[in-house]
Amino acid sequence: xxxxxxxxxxxFIGRPHNGMFGAVNNSEGLFEEMDKQGISRAIVWHIxxxxxxxxxxxxxxxxxxxKSDRFYGCWTILPPQTQEIITEDFFKQMKENKIxxxxxxxxxxxxxxxxxxxxxxxxQISERNIPLFLTMGRSCISWDSLYRLMRxxxxxxxxxxxxxxxxxxxxxxxxxxxxxxxYLESSQLSLEEGGVEATVKRFGSERIIFGTxxxxxxxKASILQLVHADISQQDKINIASKNLERIxxxxxx
Amino acid sequence: xxxxWGKFLxxxxxxxxxxxxxxxxxxxxxxxxxxxxxxxxxxxxxxxxRAGIKMLIFCSHWTLFSPDIGNRANIExxxxxxxxxxxxxxxxxxxxxxxxxxxxxxxxxxDVFVGFKLLSDYHQKPVxxxxxxxxxxxxxxxGLIVLLHTWGxxxxxxxxxxxxxxxxxxxxxxxxxxxxxxxxxxxxxLMKDFPNVYAELxxxxxxxxxxxxxxxxxxxxxxxxGTDWPWFNHHYYIGAVIDSGISDQDAHNIFHxxxxxxxEGLI
Numbered sequence: 001x002x003x004x005x006x007x008x009x010x011x012f013i014g015r016p017h018n019g020m021f022g023a024v025n026n027s028e029g030l031f032e033e034m035d036k037q038g039i040s041r042a043i044v045w046h047i048x049x050x051x052x053x054x055x056x057x058x059x060x061x062x063x064x065x066x067k068s069d070r071f072y073g074c075w076t077i078l079p080p081q082t083q084e085i086i087t088e089d090f091f092k093q094m095k096e097n098k099i100x101x102x103x104x105x106x107x108x109x110x111x112x113x114x115x116x117x118x119x120x121x122x123x124q125i126s127e128r129n130i131p132l133f134l135t136m137g138r139s140c141i142s143w144d145s146l147y148r149l150m151r152x153x154x155x156x157x158x159x160x161x162x163x164x165x166x167x168x169x170x171x172x173x174x175x176x177x178x179x180x181x182x183y184l185e186s187s188q189l190s191l192e193e194g195g196v197e198a199t200v201k202r203f204g205s206e207r208i209i210f211g212t213x214x215x216x217x218x219x220k221a222s223i224l225q226l227v228h229a230d231i232s233q234q235d236k237i238n239i240a241s242k243n244l245e246r247i248x249x250x251x252x253x
Numbered sequence: 254x255x256x257x258w259g260k261f262l263x264x265x266x267x268x269x270x271x272x273x274x275x276x277x278x279x280x281x282x283x284x285x286x287x288x289x290x291x292x293x294x295x296x297x298x299x300x301x302x303r304a305g306i307k308m309l310i311f312c313s314h315w316t317l318f319s320p321d322i323g324n325r326a327n328i329e330x331x332x333x334x335x336x337x338x339x340x341x342x343x344x345x346x347x348x349x350x351x352x353x354x355x356x357x358x359x360x361x362x363x364d365v366f367v368g369f370k371l372l373s374d375y376h377q378k379p380v381x382x383x384x385x386x387x388x389x390x391x392x393x394x395x396g397l398i399v400l401l402h403t404w405g406x407x408x409x410x411x412x413x414x415x416x417x418x419x420x421x422x423x424x425x426x427x428x429x430x431x432x433x434x435x436x437x438x439x440x441x442x443l444m445k446d447f448p449n450v451y452a453e454l455x456x457x458x459x460x461x462x463x464x465x466x467x468x469x470x471x472x473x474x475x476x477x478x479g480t481d482w483p484w485f486n487h488h489y490y491i492g493a494v495i496d497s498g499i500s501d502q503d504a505h506n507i508f509h510x511x512x513x514x515x516x517e518g519l520i
Contacts, residue, residue: 021462165459167484169286191459193300193486194288216460217493220258224492228265228303 001233006039006223007241009133010161010185010211013064014047014057023047023215027064027071030214034070037219039212041070043101043133043244049076050105050138055084062097072248073099074133078109079117086121091128095253101131101159105140113145115152126155129250133185137162137216143171150179157247159209161185167192169199176203183247186239187213190225196239197230205235209244257504258495265488266305270505272491273512274301276400276430276455276479277311279330283318289483290314294333301337304487307509308520309338311482312370312400316343320351324362331365339520341370341400346384347377356387367519368398368426373409375402380410381417393422398515400453403429405436412439419447426515428477431456437463441470448475451511455479458493465497473503477511 013030015023024030027044034042044065049057054076065071075094080086093099102125106113115122125132134141150158156179163172163184169192175182176199186208189195199208210226212219226236260267281290289300301309313326327340342359344352359366369388373380380401392399399418403410412433419427432452433440443450444467452475457463467476480490494507 021465165456167285167287169288191485191489192288193480193483195486198288218458218461218496220492220496221458221489222492224261224265225486225489227262228488230303 002237004227004233004236005241006037006210007244008034008039008042008212008214008219009159009209009244010187011042011214012045012047014060016047017051020215027067031068031070033214033219037212037223039219041072041241043072043074045074045076045103049103050108054078054109058085062099065098071098072101073097074101074103075099076109077102077104077121079111080121081117091253094130100248100251101133103133103135105135105138106145107140108138113141113149122149122153122156126153126157128252129157129247130253131157131159131183131247131251133159133161135162136160136164136168147175150175150182154179155181157181157183159183159185161187161211162213163188165191167195169195173199173202176207183207183209183243185209185211186226187211187217187222190222196226200229200231200235205231205238206243206246208239209247210240255495255499255504256501261488261491261495265303268305270305270508271307272305272478272487272508273516274306274309274480274482274487275398275428275477275512275515276453277309277482278314278317278484279311280314280326282314285484287483292330292333298334298337300483301487304491306337306487308512308516309482310341310367310398310400311338312341312343317345317370317372317375320345320348323351324355328362328365335364339367339516340365341368341398342366342388343370343372344385344388345376346371346373346382349384352384353387356391359391367516368392368400370400371410372402373414374404374407377409379408380414381421389418389422389425392425394424396424396426396518398426398428398519400428400430403431403433405433405439412436412443415443415450416446419443419450423447423449425449427451428453428479428515430479432463432467435463437466441467444471444475451475451477451515453477453479454490454494454507455481455485458490458497461497464494468497468499468503473499473506474511476507477515478507
């Protein structure tokens with residue numbers, strides 16, 4: 001039986017300004033945690049990208065992830081019009097810095113995430129298959145704005161993270177049904193009793209991406225849930241790492 | 254490293270460490286899709302056995318949200334799966350006449366009930382409200398378990414309210430469902446002040462830090478495991494509890510020993 005390898009899609013480093021239990025301040029700390037948990041690779045972002053400066057946070061992240069080939073980066077974007085982050089050589093910069101996906105915090109960083117702001121850019125990342133990671137966990141987007149985004153950019157590769165404590169199948173299943181490049185990160189889907197099984201049964205295991213939500217959440221929680229989920233071994237392997245690998249292989253930077 | 258982790262990881266359950274879920278529900282619910290919400294004895298049994306849940310103590314959503322259905326939703330379910338299930342007799346303070354009747358009938362259903370369940374944030378009356386008093390007095394006299402929904406900052410079931418009932422009814426075994434979520438300092442103080450007050454872990458382990466703080470201050474002897482099942486997944490919560498860094502002995506206390514003591518003479 002093929003072993004389950006865990007590739008964590010939802011991890012941040014850096015200590016939040018108001019403090020947080022167990023946050024790690026650098027890649028060495030994360031490395032240690034991943035070894036403890038048996039997680040082989042991770043897509044990482046830095047909390048300063050959200051809390052402080054996306055520009056400086058992106059720079060710190062690139063420096064931290066350069067220390068190990070087990071880490072890949074997720075940069076935060078801002079509206080292209082201000083040219084703070086999205087510049088002419090942006091995709092080249094991504095490639096040079098091992099950045100494989102992007103995230104966005106529109107309400108917190110005070111802009112509107114729609115076709116007016118991101119029309120050309122979101123077309124480009126749709127064509128390049130660059131995943132956009134969105135979080136429901138930091139008061140950054142509403143379900144309405146997410147639905148609008150997917151309607152405007154139906155080919156966009158979108159990974160919805162931190163979906164919430166209460167199950168949100170009534171919100172997410174229409175998106176999974178309608179948009180083939182829409183995915184769910186698992187750290188809170190695993191929390192829902194039967195959430196992973198029901199989603200796999202309805203949409204297949206290809207639409208779920210493993211994540212722990214570390215340091216906010218306990219990695220062993222989503223690991224134990226997935227290992228003992230009532231789905232096939234191949235489904236578990238897909239969720240744990242293969243789906244994310246497949247998405248990243250399609251990427252054109 | 255907790256030695257139970259490897260065993261749970263390998264088998265999903267550990268024979269020498271059964272798990273008691275002291276905070277659960279049953280039945281579909283308006284605000285959320287619950288894949289295992291509808292009760293089916295075979296499916297429920299199978300879900301519980303996957304994670305080594307020896308017993309699950311619940312109160313039906315339908316009892317808590319419909320006075321017209323009331324506690325028959327609990328009675329009917331427990332009697333279909335008596336080896337695995339017990340219930341809390343659900344109380345709605347907006348219908349005091351039903352509470353009086355349920356207390357009066359409690360002995361008829363000793364095969365079903367181990368105590369009472371209060372959901373005061375939703376019913377909008379404090380846990381110390383006089384409409385609950387027949388049940389509190391009965392629980393105090395008989396040493397029953399009373400599971401409260403508690404939340405930090407709530408005027409209905411926050412720490413101040415828990416303190417009032419803990420002082421007044423020392424014979425009742427009070428489980429702070431969700432451990433007065435977020436108000437961990439007050440939770441700890443309540444546990445220190447009252448040996449009959451227990452922290453219950455549902456929603457506590459959704460994030461790291463709360464359980465660690467409670468454990469550091471109080472140890473594991475006044476903590477019980479709960480999940481709001483069928484809302485939350487047993488393996489997820491078992492993994493979270495172990496990942497908090499607790500010892501094997503603490504894990505045994507939280508997963509089963511404390512619950513076994515609480516349920517002594519009640520099941």
